[in-house]
Amino acid sequence: MTPSNPTEFPHYTITRVLEYGDRDAIAWMRETFSEAEIVSILRTERRLSRKSANFWALIYHVAPNEVAALHIAS
Numbered sequence: 001m002t003p004s005n006p007t008e009f010p011h012y013t014i015t016r017v018l019e020y021g022d023r024d025a026i027a028w029m030r031e032t033f034s035e036a037e038i039v040s041i042l043r044t045e046r047r048l049s050r051k052s053a054n055f056w057a058l059i060y061h062v063a064p065n066e067v068a069a070l071h072i073a074s
Contacts, residue, residue: 007032014041019052035060044068 006013010033017029018041029038042048042056046068053069056062064070 010037011041011045014038015045015047018042018045018056019048042067046071 014029014033014037017025018038021029039060039062042053042060042062043066048056048069050070053067054064057064057067057070
């Protein structure tokens with residue numbers, strides 16, 4: 001089995017960095033992926049914790065009602 005390149009799976013990679021990344025990982029993510037890609041994941045990924053989703057929404061100036069992880073399930 002060959003090691004995979006994280007850029008081959010941008011959705012997964014960005015989600016993991018948003019949730020668990022340290023400063024180096026976040027810097028790498030911002031250099032590797034466009035802000036539009038990151039914000040798109042932030043808006044659509046429901047598996048982010050509420051804490052992470054809220055933090056990144058503030059950083060990227062995304063309204064909480066546009067962040068999937070912050071929607072209350074009915």
